[in-house]
Amino acid sequence: MKDFKVLKILDIFKFIFEKAGIDYDVMRRILEIKFTLDGRRVPTIVGNSSSKKKDEDSNSFIKSLGVYLLLGIILVFFVTKADNYLYQMSFVFGILMFMMMTSLISDFSSVLLDIRDKNIILSKPVDSKTLNMAKVLHILFYMFFITISFSGPALIVSLFKQGGIFFLIFLAEIILMDLLIVVLTALLYLLVLKFFDGEKLKDIINYVQIALTIALSVGYQLLGRLFDFVDFKNVVFNPKWWQYFIPPIWFGAPFELILNNNRETYLITFSILALLVPIISIIIYVKLTPSFERNLQKLNSSGGKTGSRNNRITDFTSKLVCRSEEEIVFYRFATNMMKNERVFKLKVYPSLGFSIVFPFIFLFNGLRNGGLEGLVSSKMYFSIYFTALLIPTIVMNLGHSGNYKGAWIYRVVPFTDAKSIFKGTLKAALMNLILPLYILISIIFMIIFKGKIIVDLIIVFLNILLFMVICFRTTDKSLPFSKPFELAEQSQGFLVMIITFFTLGLLGLIHYLAIRTNYGSYIYIAALIIVNIVIWKNSFNIALEELGE
Structure with a gap:
């Protein structure tokens, strides 16, 4: 079986997973199998391949990244200026979160809510914590590749136009953003799984997807209303308490804080949230994974009255x-x-x-x-x-x-x-x-x-x-x-x-x-x-x- 490069990189952090009580070797083998099978799956954004036969090593997902790369050109404009980092990068992360959340909902919700793993893999000597970490990493890897492809043009331009520090902050926050998106989506599904079962649960999950899509679309529009726009060099931000619940602002703040040496209290708070919330969310998710797996079995039930x-x-x-x-x-x-x-x-x-x-x-x-x-x-x-x-x-x-x-x-x-x-x-x-x-x-x-x-x-x-x-x-x-x-x-x-x-x-x-x-x-x-x-x-x-x- 093909040994994927991304797994070789993951091997560097083997000790971290082992300290967390995860059987790393088993998790790695699960990921290896998942990546191999993913060569036959095609993301929604590019649709399906018309060819009947696929090369054994061909991965349709990897081929699709070119589409995201092309779309990502729209982000280049925001990283070529150095006038107002908070405004520019809040918009960049607003667009990124919109695209990544949409991709997650359309392409990876079925992976996150897949109950076949539990029936097949957990019948073997594999514990649920290892399986769930493999599932999250599986989605995170693909989300990261999509994000890097979409933000790739902007990342490259930022390295030359804004310097290495800007580039490193941008890259680190992309990782944190993907972590936040995947885990919060999983926790939201966990909340739904907790209170509903059977066919009703399946309907509720679909309604949650619609609500998430609407919230993303409205939130993206709301982002532009946070700033009083005179021209690109004169953008005024008036902090309000409710703005602390808008993640793109969190990820825009560290650029203003570090690169412009702006020590406003709200910028420090936003920056702390950008760092801590993704980390805390993944800790909470790991703690709740047994509950998530137990409640996921409700998708097997067909309770409720036929209409x-x-x-x-x-x-x-x-x-x-x-x-x-x-x-x-x-x-x-x-x-x-x-x-x-x-x-x-x-x-x-x-x-x-x-x-x-x-x-x-x-x-x-x-x-x-x-x-x-x-x-x-x-x-x-x-x-x-x-x-x-x-x-x-x-x-x-x-x-x-x-x-x-x-x-x-x-x-x-x-x-x-x-x-x-x-x-x-x-x-x-x-x-x-x-x-x-x-x-x-x-x-x-x-x-x-x-x-x-x-x-x-x-x-x-x-x-x-x-x-x-x-x-x-x-x-x-x-x-x-x-x-x-x-x-x-x-x-x-x-x-x-x-x-x-x-x-x-x-x-x-x-x-x-x-x-x-x-x-x-x-x-x-x-x-x-x-x-x-x-x-x-x-x-x-x-x-x-x-x-x-």
């Missing part, structure tokens, strides 16, 4: 939107899978959080600039198009499942094309995930804009219907829930996300141009209805043999 009411709703909506018995069957099948497939929800639900919060972030910015009256008379309601951001994620994940071996059922269906399968599945996704969210946001927008935008909301919904089919046509085709997430094929991913977002922007632009002409809105509605009827009728004529199932 007959939910079944009645599914029956009603399936007959409302489906046009054939075959569609109804796969509508109900897809609805049940989306409600019960835990890995699917771990992948998709964070996108729900973004889709909820992004429209309102832009509204708040408009409210700040022009006040309520200015907002009502503006076109800021176009921000509701951000609700559609979750559609590419949903469509790309509909083909994958943790129970993919049940896909043999497609071989016994009494028809030769997949039209009813795909239409029923997409309609289920629309009715269960997209429409409730859109209705909720539309009601709030109607209140804010005093009922003036009902025609525009109809146009947006018709565009969402069209956009959903475009996403389906753009991505690789596979039968619903027929492939494992770990080996999810992916020539789509990042490039397809860019293409689909460009398409959504184009639909929004046509909408904007239409409302600027007399009766343009109504003409556009009529055109969209016709286009949707045609495209929904003709986009799913795919033979089952073409899918290789």
Whole structure:
């Protein structure tokens, strides 16, 4: 088995783990196996590889780091100046924490909440403390690689522009930040595990993911409000008690404290928090790992009542939107899978959080600039198009499942094309995930804009219907829930996300141009209805043999 370089570096700290009562040799072997298996797993940000065969030593995760490296160029601007370190580096760590927390939620929550390790490894002479440390280190290594890749351009530039001390502080705080993110997420899941069990627990964890995503998005916006911005050289920070609960400020403070020799009390306090909170959090986590593992077994239970009411709703909506018995069957099948497939929800639900919060972030910015009256008379309601951001994620994940071996059922269906399968599945996704969210946001927008935008909301919904089919046509085709997430094929991913977002922007632009002409809105509605009827009728004529199932 391949001996990974990162494990050779870890060997230097072997004595620390042994003093903590961890069987280092066993932990190292567990990590070695995990890293080997991870060569077949593909991160969400780049999607899946389209190749059927992979080189034994090839690691899709390592290949994906180039995408983070490219995105990290945006941080370079903040480290080239030396005007206000607190402002600059608070923003840098705000962006870093946003990206890393999002990556953790989407890619590593399933690892953190994996109960197979306990069933397989703990049946051997391995203690739970060793296993849990291996699990945390497994995630931390990958989070660190992602962070270094994302912050790599800024780190290199900072070394030459700001000097070695700045570089060392930056690198040390990146490690502390990753430690804080992973451990606090685990402790949050532990809190949820403590008070809920069975199916209810699985739902609560998904709601926690949505809440985390919303909190991150709102917190990132809040970060900019902490400073009175005149120009880049004149940024005023007014300390308040509640700012001590905003971690990016902690990590920005040591730069101002050390490099500018600013000895303000609040800077000293922020710097202490940046150092101590991650260390204390990892100590608490190690102490609570036995409890975490015990409570994690609740995910195996299926307590709670089966929702007959939910079944009645599914029956009603399936007959409302489906046009054939075959569609109804796969509508109900897809609805049940989306409600019960835990890995699917771990992948998709964070996108729900973004889709909820992004429209309102832009509204708040408009409210700040022009006040309520200015907002009502503006076109800021176009921000509701951000609700559609979750559609590419949903469509790309509909083909994958943790129970993919049940896909043999497609071989016994009494028809030769997949039209009813795909239409029923997409309609289920629309009715269960997209429409409730859109209705909720539309009601709030109607209140804010005093009922003036009902025609525009109809146009947006018709565009969402069209956009959903475009996403389906753009991505690789596979039968619903027929492939494992770990080996999810992916020539789509990042490039397809860019293409689909460009398409959504184009639909929004046509909408904007239409409302600027007399009766343009109504003409556009009529055109969209016709286009949707045609495209929904003709986009799913795919033979089952073409899918290789």
